Amino acid sequence: MLTKKLLIRVISALSLLLVSNVSFALSAEEQKGLDISLEAKKRDLGWQDSTADMLMLLRNKQGQESIREIKMKSLEVTNDGDKSLTIFNKPRDVKGTAFLSFSHPVEADEQWLFLPALKRVKRISSRNKSGPFMGSEFAFEDLSSFEVEKYTYKFLAEEELNGLKTFKVEQYPVDENSGYTRRIVWIDTEEYRIHKIDFYDRKDSLLKTLSFKGYKQYLVKHWRADIQEMINHQNGKSTELKWSNYAFKTGLSDSDFNRNSLKRAR
Amino acid sequence: MQFSLDKASTIALSKVLGNTIKLSITAITVCANLVFSNPLSANEVASDVEFEVSGNVALEQRYFFKDALYSEQLSHSQSSFSVEPELYWQWNDGSDSIIFTPFYRVDSHDDQRTHGDIRELAYIHASDDWELRVGIRKEFWGVTEFQHLVDVINQTDGVEDFDGEDKLGQQMVNLSLVNDWGIVDLFLLPGFRERTYAGEEGRLRGPLVVDENNVSYESSAGQQHLDFALRWAHSVGDFDLGAYWFHGTNREAYLSPSPKASSSSLVQYSLQQYYAQMDQLGVDVQATLGDWLWKFESIYRSTGVEDFWATQGGFEYSFIGVFDSNLDLGLLMEHSWDSRGEVALGAQGSLLQNDLFVGARLAFNDMQSSEILMGFGSDLDHNAFSFLIEASRRFGDNFIASFDVRLLQSNEPSDLLYTLSNDDHAQLSLAWYF
Numbered sequence: 001m002l003t004k005k006l007l008i009r010v011i012s013a014l015s016l017l018l019v020s021n022v023s024f025a026l027s028a029e030e031q032k033g034l035d036i037s038l039e040a041k042k043r044d045l046g047w048q049d050s051t052a053d054m055l056m057l058l059r060n061k062q063g064q065e066s067i068r069e070i071k072m073k074s075l076e077v078t079n080d081g082d083k084s085l086t087i088f089n090k091p092r093d094v095k096g097t098a099f100l101s102f103s104h105p106v107e108a109d110e111q112w113l114f115l116p117a118l119k120r121v122k123r124i125s126s127r128n129k130s131g132p133f134m135g136s137e138f139a140f141e142d143l144s145s146f147e148v149e150k151y152t153y154k155f156l157a158e159e160e161l162n163g164l165k166t167f168k169v170e171q172y173p174v175d176e177n178s179g180y181t182r183r184i185v186w187i188d189t190e191e192y193r194i195h196k197i198d199f200y201d202r203k204d205s206l207l208k209t210l211s212f213k214g215y216k217q218y219l220v221k222h223w224r225a226d227i228q229e230m231i232n233h234q235n236g237k238s239t240e241l242k243w244s245n246y247a248f249k250t251g252l253s254d255s256d257f258n259r260n261s262l263k264r265a266r
Numbered sequence: 267m268q269f270s271l272d273k274a275s276t277i278a279l280s281k282v283l284g285n286t287i288k289l290s291i292t293a294i295t296v297c298a299n300l301v302f303s304n305p306l307s308a309n310e311v312a313s314d315v316e317f318e319v320s321g322n323v324a325l326e327q328r329y330f331f332k333d334a335l336y337s338e339q340l341s342h343s344q345s346s347f348s349v350e351p352e353l354y355w356q357w358n359d360g361s362d363s364i365i366f367t368p369f370y371r372v373d374s375h376d377d378q379r380t381h382g383d384i385r386e387l388a389y390i391h392a393s394d395d396w397e398l399r400v401g402i403r404k405e406f407w408g409v410t411e412f413q414h415l416v417d418v419i420n421q422t423d424g425v426e427d428f429d430g431e432d433k434l435g436q437q438m439v440n441l442s443l444v445n446d447w448g449i450v451d452l453f454l455l456p457g458f459r460e461r462t463y464a465g466e467e468g469r470l471r472g473p474l475v476v477d478e479n480n481v482s483y484e485s486s487a488g489q490q491h492l493d494f495a496l497r498w499a500h501s502v503g504d505f506d507l508g509a510y511w512f513h514g515t516n517r518e519a520y521l522s523p524s525p526k527a528s529s530s531s532l533v534q535y536s537l538q539q540y541y542a543q544m545d546q547l548g549v550d551v552q553a554t555l556g557d558w559l560w561k562f563e564s565i566y567r568s569t570g571v572e573d574f575w576a577t578q579g580g581f582e583y584s585f586i587g588v589f590d591s592n593l594d595l596g597l598l599m600e601h602s603w604d605s606r607g608e609v610a611l612g613a614q615g616s617l618l619q620n621d622l623f624v625g626a627r628l629a630f631n632d633m634q635s636s637e638i639l640m641g642f643g644s645d646l647d648h649n650a651f652s653f654l655i656e657a658s659r660r661f662g663d664n665f666i667a668s669f670d671v672r673l674l675q676s677n678e679p680s681d682l683l684y685t686l687s688n689d690d691h692a693q694l695s696l697a698w699y700f
Binding site for chain 2: 058060066067090091092093094095108110118119120121122123124125126127128130131132134135177179253255258259260261264266
């Protein structure tokens with residue numbers, strides 16, 4: 001079953017590669033940039049489903065802090081974007097609010113929000129990619145699942161970062177609603193983990209830097225960082241994400257990602 | 267943001283509690299049956315129960331700009347305090363849960379607004395493709411913002427707020443079936459809840475007070491009539507669809523003036539509530555197309571008194587990151603239509619027979635979740651309008667302050683809004699969440 005899934009993913013990745021080759025005639029740098037992301041995606045395939053707790057620490061220029069406590073459930077979907085359920089616990093006034101997303105590599109994502117005070121499920125527009133998530137320095141698009149098709153690529157150089165050998169790759173968002181003109185991503189050559197991302201705004205000036213710290217490997221395969229720190233260079237604010245209780249292959253299925261599960265999510 | 271202006275008598279807390287106890291026994295029996303008929307889950311029950319308490323307490327201050335229109339009404343200032351804790355238990359990894367949400371409000375003037383309710387006391391069992399929910403619950407249907415036309419399961423808690431979005435808990439047995447072609451919900455609704463209306467001292471009411479003790483029903487079963495509803499809901503690509511049939515007691519009472527027993531020789535009148543039986547068909551559709559949300563709701567209601575159609579439809583358009591900032595601006599427009607047309611005050615019908623609503627929602631997307639909502643409603647058949655602003659912001663981690671202003675105006679003496687035209691007010695509330 002798993003090998004079959006893997007095979008399908010590899011074949012689809014290969015066919016994408018072929019199509020890309022034929023229609024765009026990629027330069028060597030573009031091809032290498034794409035290959036790196038395909039390899040990174042391939043190495044993480046087969047996690048099936050995962051759950052994790054996320055603590056968000058929002059800091060403003062004056063050092064004032066505000067906390068968001070969030071639970072995430074995700075489901076790997078073969079040949080499509082992942083499904084995810086985001087459940088808010090803090091701040092207290094939004095406790096019980098939950099967010100269901102079916103992401104798609106190219107078409108618009110499908111998103112629903114559950115508002116506990118009214119017991120209302122609201123389908124929302126997924127166009128808002130560039131807006132801040134919960135008042136943080138993370139935009140919605142920074143938190144959505146990585147799909148190879150969402151970017152075009154250009155390999156820049158091999159560079160050493162924090163004592164690690166990394167590929168430095170430029171990524172250009174395909175979606176015109178993205179808040180970025182480009183991202184520069186540092187991926188280590190050994191395990192294909194992302195260590196740093198520079199985000200450039202629509203005017204192509206450096207907006208934010210995201211750093212990944214404390215990588216741990218789960219099920220002898222899947223690397224996840226314990227800490228992600230986003231610094232906004234333009235407004236001086238920062239947001240730190242602390243992940244805990246990562247679990248994979250917990251037995252989640254499609255039935256955990258529908259309107260009913262959204263309404264009772266905790 | 268609903269502009270329903272209904273008021274009804276508060277159910278005495280004892281009545282509520284009476285119903286609740288009956289129901290909670292049903293809930294516990296069903297729960298016990300489920301748990302013990304399944305030996306696997308029975309074993310796990312004791313080991314892994316998670317318990318959680320949360321909720322909020324809130325202080326609210328209203329100020330009415332003009333003097334009261336009717337002599338018994340409070341003059342300008344009205345204060346109140348409310349508490350709504352939520353107790354939650356879950357076991358079997360969340361497959362089974364019990365939720366209990368009591369609510370109580372104390373009001374400085376309106377004794378009908380001093381009231382309590384059990385918003386929720388329910389047991390929920392979730393399986394892969396079905397879910398059973400038994401007890402007192404709240405169920406919302408619909409997609410539009412200015413009027414919740416298709417939302418029918420719960421009775422409106424009319425004394426709570428002007429917008430009619432607060433609902434009384436409804437006793438129910440709800441079986442939800444998940445299929446590839448949509449979710450089907452079956453509801454059995456035993457025990458009807460009468461609407462709450464402002465009392466003598468309360469503002470935001472017409473010249474006559476609705477009498478909580480003068481209530482009649484079409485059904486001989488009265489409040490014990492067993493209502494029934496069947497709903498289908500599905501998402502197909504960009505479309506979210508819903509359709510239902512409801513058979514049972516009309517949540518909207520027909521109100522008629524009735525002489526009140528009085529010690530003086532002067533005959534006083536109050537409004538009698540009459541709850542008819544109804545069959546209602548409803549549909550709701552939302553198309554989510556990029557930055558546009560297109561929304562449509564429609565009902566067909568048939569009672570012994572009348573048959574009619576009503577619709578609510580419109581759109582919401584979002585501008586992301588306006589003025590080169592993090593601000594999101596949403597523009598809303600909706601139209602209400604009712605086949606009964608314009609009606610005289612006191613006659614049966616709808617206030618929203620040909621009304622246009624426009625609104626703007628500004629989300630600051632800041633750390634404090636600051637938000638401003640503005641709405642303007644206008645009757646296109648005669649000169650009447652309503653205007654509202656709602657602004658809210660978080661303070662610290664656990665406080666939310668909200669400031670609302672509502673203005674109502676009508677030049678048409680037959681319009682219900684005309685009787686409320688002295689009730690323009692501002693409201694400040696501070697809620698602490700725990």
